[in-house]
Amino acid sequence: MVDVVTDIEIRQPRAVVAAFAANPENAPAWYANIKTVSWETPPPVALGSKVAFTAEFLGKTLEYVYEFTELDPSRKLVMRTAQGPFPMETTYTWTDSDGGGTRMTLRNTGTPAGFSAVAALVMAPMMRRAMRKDLAKLKSLLEAGL
Secondary structure, three states: OEEEEEEEEEOOOHHHHHHHHHOHHHHHHHOOOEEEEEEOOOOOOOOOOEEEEEEEEOOEEEEEEEEEEEEEOOOEEEEEEEEOOOOEEEEEEEEEOHHHOEEEEEEEEEOOOOOOHHHHHHHHHHHHHHHHHHHHHHHHHHHOOO
8 A cells, every 4th residue: 555645835826726726738837747638528527527648657657547525626636547557646726935935735545456565665765756846846837927
């Protein structure tokens, strides 16, 4: 089991951060590993929406489909892999921070199929580093006014 949580404060209003981060089409701009995104259901994001992602992780190309299972605009978004190399759930939460900014929390949980418990222990720190870099990129983009 892998359960990795990280967060960052972004100096933009919650509605701005949430709208950008929750739009799958923006994922390649701030997720280093995500290369392509394509809608399996018509946009915009709604409960039950499905989006296909192609990512590179540990030197491998991964293709997976996320289904949006919870959506509370500007507060919380949950998506689960509907198809892909291993079951994963990704949660975004947004809360107001002091000074009018936003604290965004990113959590990934799942049990990689075919991986031992030891491999999951190695994977978690790698995921944490990647997630921190992704949130830093999101912060940079949004604070630059994108």
